[in-house]
Amino acid sequence: MAYRKPSDTEILEAIKDALQRHGVVNSQRKMTEFVLKELKRHDPDYSVSEARVRRLAIDNGLAKVEIHARESAKKTSARDCPVCGGKTVKIRNETVYGGTVTVGYKCKTCGYWTGLKQRVPTLYVFCPK
Numbered sequence: 001m002a003y004r005k006p007s008d009t010e011i012l013e014a015i016k017d018a019l020q021r022h023g024v025v026n027s028q029r030k031m032t033e034f035v036l037k038e039l040k041r042h043d044p045d046y047s048v049s050e051a052r053v054r055r056l057a058i059d060n061g062l063a064k065v066e067i068h069a070r071e072s073a074k075k076t077s078a079r080d081c082p083v084c085g086g087k088t089v090k091i092r093n094e095t096v097y098g099g100t101v102t103v104g105y106k107c108k109t110c111g112y113w114t115g116l117k118q119r120v121p122t123l124y125v126f127c128p129k
């Protein structure tokens with residue numbers, strides 16, 4: 001089967017339409033299905049990944065995305081946000097000795113945060129802005 005990639009603009013329009021039609025969407029899989037349904041009106045061969053829909057929705061401020069996550073056993077490493085690809089900043093706490101210690105990381109773009117053990121996103125809820 002041939003897949004075709006829609007442009008960012010087409011996806012953004014589809015996200016807007018899907019949110020308008022469905023209101024709050026309580027999973028990323030559903031959100032992507034709704035977006036795909038809108039896209040397929042233009043081209044039945046269109047395909048889009050869940051991560052692309054999520055990132056575009058966040059980057060363009062179309063939706064407020066609530067992130068549900070569980071803590072994993074893996075140590076967190078400083079890196080880009082796993083949710084939106086934005087930069088993360090250290091969350092610091094003061095120690096009793098007057099220094100500071102890193103206790104986690106937070107993304108300024110989407111609000112994702114993690115402790116020193118990595119929080120793995122399990123569910124995204126899309127709320128129209």
Ligand SMILES: [Zn+2]
Pocket residue numbers: 081082083084085086107108109110111112
């Ligand atoms: Zn983020």
